[in-house]
Amino acid sequence: MNLAVIPGDGIGPEVVAEGLKVLTAVLPQDVKLETGTYDLGARRWHETGETLPEAELERLKSHDAILLGAIGDPSVPSGVLERGLLLKLRFAFDHYVNLRPSKLFPQTATPLAGRPDIDFVVVREGTEGPYAGNGGSFRTGTPAEVATEVSLNTAYGVERVVRDAYARAAARPRKKLTLVHKNNVLVYAGHLWKNLFDKVGQEYPEVTTDYLHVDAATIFFVTDPARFDVIVTDNLFGDILTDLAAAVTGGIGLAASGNINPAGDFPSMFEPVHGSAPDIAGLGKADPTATILSVALLLRHLGYETEAVRVEEAVSADLAERSGARTTTQTGDAIAVRVAS
Amino acid sequence: MNLAVIPGDGIGPEVVAEGLKVLTAVLPQDVKLETGTYDLGARRWHETGETLPEAELERLKSHDAILLGAIGDPSVPSGVLERGLLLKLRFAFDHYVNLRPSKLFPQTATPLAGRPDIDFVVVREGTEGPYAGNGGSFRTGTPAEVATEVSLNTAYGVERVVRDAYARAAARPRKKLTLVHKNNVLVYAGHLWKNLFDKVGQEYPEVTTDYLHVDAATIFFVTDPARFDVIVTDNLFGDILTDLAAAVTGGIGLAASGNINPAGDFPSMFEPVHGSAPDIAGLGKADPTATILSVALLLRHLGYETEAVRVEEAVSADLAERSGARTTTQTGDAIAVRVAS
Ligand SMILES: CC(C)[C@H](C(=O)O)[C@@H](O)C(=O)O
Ligand SMILES: CC(C)[C@H](C(=O)O)[C@@H](O)C(=O)O
Numbered sequence: 001m002n003l004a005v006i007p008g009d010g011i012g013p014e015v016v017a018e019g020l021k022v023l024t025a026v027l028p029q030d031v032k033l034e035t036g037t038y039d040l041g042a043r044r045w046h047e048t049g050e051t052l053p054e055a056e057l058e059r060l061k062s063h064d065a066i067l068l069g070a071i072g073d074p075s076v077p078s079g080v081l082e083r084g085l086l087l088k089l090r091f092a093f094d095h096y097v098n099l100r101p102s103k104l105f106p107q108t109a110t111p112l113a114g115r116p117d118i119d120f121v122v123v124r125e126g127t128e129g130p131y132a133g134n135g136g137s138f139r140t141g142t143p144a145e146v147a148t149e150v151s152l153n154t155a156y157g158v159e160r161v162v163r164d165a166y167a168r169a170a171a172r173p174r175k176k177l178t179l180v181h182k183n184n185v186l187v188y189a190g191h192l193w194k195n196l197f198d199k200v201g202q203e204y205p206e207v208t209t210d211y212l213h214v215d216a217a218t219i220f221f222v223t224d225p226a227r228f229d230v231i232v233t234d235n236l237f238g239d240i241l242t243d244l245a246a247a248v249t250g251g252i253g254l255a256a257s258g259n260i261n262p263a264g265d266f267p268s269m270f271e272p273v274h275g276s277a278p279d280i281a282g283l284g285k286a287d288p289t290a291t292i293l294s295v296a297l298l299l300r301h302l303g304y305e306t307e308a309v310r311v312e313e314a315v316s317a318d319l320a321e322r323s324g325a326r327t328t329t330q331t332g333d334a335i336a337v338r339v340a341s
Numbered sequence: 342m343n344l345a346v347i348p349g350d351g352i353g354p355e356v357v358a359e360g361l362k363v364l365t366a367v368l369p370q371d372v373k374l375e376t377g378t379y380d381l382g383a384r385r386w387h388e389t390g391e392t393l394p395e396a397e398l399e400r401l402k403s404h405d406a407i408l409l410g411a412i413g414d415p416s417v418p419s420g421v422l423e424r425g426l427l428l429k430l431r432f433a434f435d436h437y438v439n440l441r442p443s444k445l446f447p448q449t450a451t452p453l454a455g456r457p458d459i460d461f462v463v464v465r466e467g468t469e470g471p472y473a474g475n476g477g478s479f480r481t482g483t484p485a486e487v488a489t490e491v492s493l494n495t496a497y498g499v500e501r502v503v504r505d506a507y508a509r510a511a512a513r514p515r516k517k518l519t520l521v522h523k524n525n526v527l528v529y530a531g532h533l534w535k536n537l538f539d540k541v542g543q544e545y546p547e548v549t550t551d552y553l554h555v556d557a558a559t560i561f562f563v564t565d566p567a568r569f570d571v572i573v574t575d576n577l578f579g580d581i582l583t584d585l586a587a588a589v590t591g592g593i594g595l596a597a598s599g600n601i602n603p604a605g606d607f608p609s610m611f612e613p614v615h616g617s618a619p620d621i622a623g624l625g626k627a628d629p630t631a632t633i634l635s636v637a638l639l640l641r642h643l644g645y646e647t648e649a650v651r652v653e654e655a656v657s658a659d660l661a662e663r664s665g666a667r668t669t670t671q672t673g674d675a676i677a678v679r680v681a682s
Contacts, residue, residue: 144495149530
């Protein structure tokens, strides 16, 4: 297994170290783990002005998958690293399935009363929509300024992610798929999504479907999250909903994600949903669990299903026994010990 | 007081009737209430193909304010009534302050454990952003279709709503204002918002400010909603956040809103945040409280502060004593009795 590792900014390096620790512990003896570490993020930008040089992008292609910590730092103008590095990777490697599972583990605290039974997965489109980067500013800085952001949605881009979501729904016991959009206001994009959702649905008669406006969906995330099985949605709605999903399932410290290129043309990338949390960087306070669960997604993507399940079970068992404050390393160690045994 | 009443679709007529009942009960004897009812919504569209004829729009201008029930019906293609009637009203009457208070009343049930102390108000921009209606579809219905949605943000439009939000924050005890956007991805619109937020802030040194990305904001809505005082945000983020806010403060049955034209060039419009709920229309099951609280906002807007407070206190007292199922009329009656006494 040949991985690219992008530790990134803030707590990124700390959590990635624990992810690799668990990965090493769980991999079968005969699988050799090779890693190439990429120095990308705020430090590099300050030093060289580079976010993601072409040569690095080329080199990244040689790996089986990418493990990324976190990108972003207050010392860098907002958007520079996000657009120039993180989103550039997602777009360049055509990570059109941004996969974000949400599960409330038995002993994990949730802000919701009544501890609903939460176990769903959001399939967030990852390569277009409002994230296309197609916007601009005119008469910038004047009272007549106009700033635009263009959401670009192609039948090509929507259909493939919708199809992926149906396949995932069909493979799950409940076989339920919910489309989330805002087609009563964003009528052009919304209707494109809805039409393709209905069209592809004909190939999956066994999957039950429904549609929710994004505003209504947020209500159900807190009043009845158990109703969801698989959700498919656009890039921006998916961004918002998956943070909310993380919050109700015990926090952003546990939320994993995979930026997947299903065709395998380019390496897929796995990262915690959380950011770089510069306020706690280097303090050993960051929870590496989201990264470790992202490693499970990485294992599954590369065909190591048994190992993926072992990591997930180890996390579940560890969560059940956590008490008091633990350091980043202690959590990584505890989970690594479990997967190895 | 001369009101336009648009009962609209689904449960709209039922809840509006209770809103008017409470309004009549609370108004001082010497204030004469005149109303003009407008037949707009699904029925009219089916019959005439009209959503909001110019003549009706003209006639609506003659009123002091508008009370609206709900718009939308599954028998009408998604977007037709929303864009052609509801949003048309908001845009034509330049309702740039979409005001949505969120308060967790003492005895009201919330899905959040620990019953946080929630009392904030969202100032949602109401006339531009992704709601501008500037989008299209090209090669529609073909595998090469491209659908766009253009978010239009003007310095003119952003500055005025930001200024309104600062004024509201400055008038509240905590004097705190949070800007919510996504300026690390939607960099053009996001930077316009952030720059004007910072600029106008210089006129309000007494207001404490912060900035949150919309995804992070949803997390705080469920983990720490007490941190918010006034929030200012764009049209789409405001739509999403206010439904979530409604959910954590006891549900969409209680969430009021005002579509305000602060300059008074056109009548402002007051409506519950909820939709037309066609599944329970006509059953007397709809909770009219959101409409009644919208009437309180209407009263305040027209200068009847004492009466507004009386309605809000009556609702609060009523909520504290609610038990079992009540009909729409029973709830309206109960609150009307309280405000009259
Ligand atoms: C950091 C940011 C660009 C990113 C996004 O908006 O996609 C993050 O919020 C996420 O969800 O992975
Ligand atoms: C019905 C719809 C057009 C409307 C909106 O999106 O603004 C509603 O959700 C609201 O929040 O008032």
